[in-house]
Amino acid sequence: MKKIIVHSPGTVANLVCGFDILGLALEEPYDIMELALLDKPKVIIHNRDAFGLPTEAEKNVAGVVLLSVMEKLQDRIGFELTIEKHIKPGSGIGSSAASAAGAAVAANHLLNNIFTTEEVVQFAMNGEKLASGVKHADNIAPCILGGVSLIRSIHPLDIISIPSPDLYVTVVHPQIEVRTADARQILRQQVLLKDAIKQWGNIAGLVAGFMKNDHDLIGRSLEDVIIEPIRSILIPGFDEIKKNCKEAGALGGGISGSGPSVFMLSKDKQTALAVETVMKEVYEKTGISYHTYVTTINKRGVEVV
Numbered sequence: 152m153k154k155i156i157v158h159s160p161g162t163v164a165n166l167v168c169g170f171d172i173l174g175l176a177l178e179e180p181y182d183i184m185e186l187a188l189l190d191k192p193k194v195i196i197h198n199r200d201a202f203g204l205p206t207e208a209e210k211n212v213a214g215v216v217l218l219s220v221m222e223k224l225q226d227r228i229g230f231e232l233t234i235e236k237h238i239k240p241g242s243g244i245g246s247s248a249a250s251a252a253g254a255a256v257a258a259n260h261l262l263n264n265i266f267t268t269e270e271v272v273q274f275a276m277n278g279e280k281l282a283s284g285v286k287h288a289d290n291i292a293p294c295i296l297g298g299v300s301l302i303r304s305i306h307p308l309d310i311i312s313i314p315s316p317d318l319y320v321t322v323v324h325p326q327i328e329v330r331t332a333d334a335r336q337i338l339r340q341q342v343l344l345k346d347a348i349k350q351w352g353n354i355a356g357l358v359a360g361f362m363k364n365d366h367d368l369i370g371r372s373l374e375d376v377i378i379e380p381i382r383s384i385l386i387p388g389f390d391e392i393k394k395n396c397k398e399a400g401a402l403g404g405g406i407s408g409s410g411p412s413v414f415m416l417s418k419d420k421q422t423a424l425a426v427e428t429v430m431k432e433v434y435e436k437t438g439i440s441y442h443t444y445v446t447t448i449n450k451r452g453v454e455v456v
C-alpha cells in the first residue's frame with residue numbers, strides 16, 4: 152500500500168486589509184496527515200486527535216477533497232487518511248484549509264503529481280466550501296504554496312506568490328470558537344466608496360511593502376476599515392491587544408482570518424516575544440484561556456516528510 156505523511160501548516164488569511172485575497176503560511180502550528188492509496192473507491196478516515204471531527208467522508212473537510220479527486224479519476228481509486236490535527240478547528244489560523252490542502256497535496260503526490268498546482272487548489276477549495284459555505288483560497292493558496300499569496304481572482308483562478316520579508320508572526324488564540332460561516336454572515340454587503348478607496352490603498356501598500364521589504368509601509372498598510380470594525384466585536388480585548396502590541400514594537404496586525412485569533416507582524420524575534428507578553432497580559436485579565444505562538448512565515452507550504 153502506497154502511503155505518505157505530510158505536514159500542513161496553519162495560515163493567516165486576509166492580512167488585515169485583504170479580505171479573501173491575501174494570506175500567509177505559518178511555520179507553526181501544522182497538522183500531520185498520513186494518506187494511503189486504496190484500490191477500491193472509498194474514503195476511510197481516522198482521527199488521531201481529540202477534536203472529534205466527523206469521519207464520514209462527505210462531512211469531513213479532507214474527506215470531500217479526496218472524494219473530488221476520486222470523482223475526477225472516475226472512482227478507480229480510494230484513500231485511507233489518518234489526521235492528527237494541531238490546528239484547532241474554529242481558531243482563525245486556517246484549520247479547515249490545512250486539512251483540505253494537506254489532503255489535496257498528499258493525494259496528488261501519491262498519484263505521481265498528475266494534477267497541476269491550480270487543480271490541487273481547486274480540489275482543496277471543495278473543503279473550504281464545506282467548512283464555510285464559500286470557496287475562498289486565501290488560506291488554501293499560502294498553505295499549499297508557502298509564503299504570502301495574493302488571490303487576484305477565484306473565477307478564473309489567478310494566484311500570485313508575493314516575495315515576503317523574513318518577518319516574525321505572533322499569534323494569540325483565545326479559546327473561544329468563531330465559526331467562519333457566522334463571521335461572514337454578520338458582514339455588510341455594501342461598502343462606502345470612501346472606505347473602498349482607503350482599503351485598496353492599503354492592499355496595494357501592503358503588497359508593495361512586502362515586495363520592497365519596507366517595514367514602515369507594511370505597518371502603515373495593516374489597516375482595515377471594512378471588516379475589522381464589525382468582526383472585532385466578537386473578540387474580547389481586541390482593541391487593547393492591538394494598541395498595546397503596536398506600543399511594544401509590532402509593525403501591525405489584526406484579526407487572523409475570521410478570528411478569534413489575532414496576529415501581529417514584527418521585524419525581529421525579540422519584538423515578537425515582547426508582543427507575546429503583551430497578548431498574554433491582556434488575556435490574563437479577561438480570564439479567557441488562550442494559546443500563543445511566536446513563529447515565522449513558512450515559505451514551503453504543505454510538505455511531504
Ligand code: HSE
Nearest residue numbers: 164170171331408409
Ligand atoms: N477570508 C476568510 C474570511 C478567511 O475572512 O472569512 C476565513 O479563514
